[in-house]
Every structure is written in C-alpha cells, then in structure tokens.
Amino acid sequence: MGFDDLKKDLIEADVDIRSYLENSEEYFKLKIFKALMRAVTSFTHFFLLGALLVMGLFFISLALSYVIGDAMGNTLYGFFIVGAFYLVVAVLCYIFRGRLDRPLLRKFSRYYFE
Numbered sequence: 746m747g748f749d750d751l752k753k754d755l756i757e758a759d760v761d762i763r764s765y766l767e768n769s770e771e772y773f774k775l776k777i778f779k780a781l782m783r784a785v786t787s788f789t790h791f792f793l794l795g796a797l798l799v800m801g802l803f804f805i806s807l808a809l810s811y812v813i814g815d816a817m818g819n820t821l822y823g824f825f826i827v828g829a830f831y832l833v834v835a836v837l838c839y840i841f842r843g844r845l846d847r848p849l850l851r852k853f854s855r856y857y858f859e
Contacts, residue, residue, distance in 0.1 A: 784853065806831075 806827050814823025 787853075 810823040810827045811820060812823065813826050814820030817823065
C-alpha cells in the first residue's frame with residue numbers, strides 16, 4: 746500500500762509540474778507580447794508625431810527663410826542663415842547624443858520589466 750501511495754503522489758507531482766511549466770510558458774509568451782506591443786505602439790506614435798513635426802518645421806523654415814531673406818534684401822541669405830542654424834543644432838545633438846540614451850533606456854526598460 747505504501748508503494749502505491751508513493752506512486753500516486755509522484756504521478757500527481759508530475760502532472761502538477763507539467764501544468765506549472767505550461768502555464769509559465771504561456772505567461773512568458775504573454776509578457777513578451779505585451780512588451781513588444783508597447784514597443785511597437787510607442788514607435789508608431791513616435792514616428793507619426795515626428796513626421797508631423799518635421800512637416801511643420803519644414804514649412805516654418807521656408808517661411809522664416811523668406812522673411813529673413815526679404816529683410817536682408819536677398820532671399821538666398823535667409824536660406825543660408827536657416828541652414829546654418831540647423832547645422833549648429835545637428836552638431837549640438839551629435840555632441841550630446843550620450844545624454845539621450847539614458848532616458849530612452851529607462852523608459853523602454855520600465856515597459857519591459859513591468
């Protein structure tokens with residue numbers, strides 16, 4: 746009788762372990778899916794907002810170039826000044842690019858490890 750009880754307990758333990766492993770696998774799949782979907786939606790929002798901002802910035806830059814050019818008497822000077830401004834901004838972004846990595850890493854790691 747003792748052997749039969751031990752055998753029955755081992756079979757039940759095996760069933761419980763298999764159930765736990767299957768549920769854990771499903772949980773991790775769901776967690777990975779959640780993290781990936783947050784990343785995809787964040788990227789989509791970022792891309793859409795970025796595209797709209799770039800379009801707005803483009804038209805504002807054109808208008809500003811014409812205004813500066815008219816004030817200086819030559820439209821070409823306005824375009825040079827606005828272009829030089831964007832080059833300075835690009836160089837500053839390149840210099841301080843390391844400071845942008847930390848906030849992005851924190852934000853995405855918060856989404857992943859929730």
